Amino acid sequence: MEALLRVKDLHTYFFSGNAVVKAVNGVSFKVLPGETFGLVGESGCGKTAICRSISRLIHPPGKITRGEIRYRGTQEETDILRISDESMRRLRGREISMIFQEPMSALNPVIPIKTQIYEALDSKLSKKEKYHRSIELLRLVGIPSPEKRMHEYIHQFSGGMRQRVMIAIALAGNPRLLLADEPTTALDVTIQNQIMLLINSLREELKMSMILVTHDLSVVSQMCDFVAVMYAGHIMELCDTVSLFAEPRHPYTYGLLSSIPREGSRRLESISGAPPNLADPLPGCPFAPRCAFKEGRCEGELPGLTGITPDHRVRCFFYEKLDGLDGFIDEKEGAPRI
C-alpha cells in the first residue's frame, strides 16, 4: 500500500546560545492510509518536535536542518519541508490536523469557538452549511446543547470539554492525517479514556491516519498498528504493535515494558539512570550508559536500524541477546499483558 506520509532522515535542532539541542536526530518512518502510528518514549526524546516538524510549526530557536517529509494526500506527493507557506496553510487543517496536549495554548481565547470552527471548515461552504456542520461536529464530539455553546469562549468550557472542542476544530477540515500529541494527559483518568475512545472511533469513521504520541503503553496496545520507540532523538525500535509486545528486541523497549506495574498504574516508570543531554550527545548509542546488555563497542559507535524482519527494525548491535527473553503477551488471552 502506498504510504500517506514518509518521514526521511529528519533532523530538528534547537539552537540556544552556544548549545545545539539535537531533538530529532535522523528519524525515518512511514504512515499508511487508515493506520495509527504510535510514538512512545520518555519525556524530552523528541516526540513533540517530530509532530511540529510534520505540521511545519518549528519556530526559532528551532530549525529543521535536514530531511524530507513526503506527503501524498489528494494532490500529488509533495515534500512538506519544501512547499510554499501558502500551500502549507492549505494543507494544515484540510489534510493534516493537530490535537495538542493543552487546548488553551492551541485555541484563541478571545474568539468564540463557532468562529474558530468556521475558519477550519471548507471556505466554499455557505454560512448556513457552516452553521449546520459546526453543530454536527460539536455533537459528534459530545458537546451538549451545541447551538448555545458554540457562541461561548474556550475558558467557559471544562478541561474535558475543551479537549472535545479542540478535536471538533481539528476534524472540521476533514483531514487525512491527525497528529495527536498526548491529547489527554492534562485530563483526569476517567475522562482520558473517554476522549481516547472518542478519537479512535472518529478516526475509524472518518478513515483518517493518525500519529499518536503517548506515554501509556496500554493505549499503544489498544490503538496503534505500528510503533516507534524513541530515545534521545533517535528511533530505537520500529515495528508493528504485536511484535512490540511479543518480542521487543531493544533493551530500552524491554525496560519500558518491564517497568509497567502489573496492577494499578499504567504510566511508564522510568528506567534507572537519566536520559542523556541532547546538547552534548555521546558518540555511541545514547542508551548505552543505562543499558544492561552493553559492550565496549556500544559507547563508541551508534548502531544503525537493523531489519530483523521487513516490519521490525531495531537500533542495537546486540538485539539477539534478547532473543530468549519472554515477551509481554498473555499466553491464555493472546493479548498484551499490561
Ligand SMILES: Nc1ncnc2c1ncn2[C@@H]1O[C@H](COP(=O)(O)OP(=O)(O)OP(=O)(O)O)[C@@H](O)[C@H]1O
Ligand atoms: N523551543 C525550544 N527551545 C529549546 N529546546 C527545545 C524547545 N522545544 C523543545 N526543546 C528540546 O527538544 C527536546 C525534545 O523536546 P520534545 O518537546 O520534542 O520532547 P517530547 O518527547 O515531546 O517530551 P514530552 O514527553 O515531555 O512532551 C528536549 O530536550 C527539549 O528540551
Ligand SMILES: [Mg+2]
Ligand atoms: Mg511532547
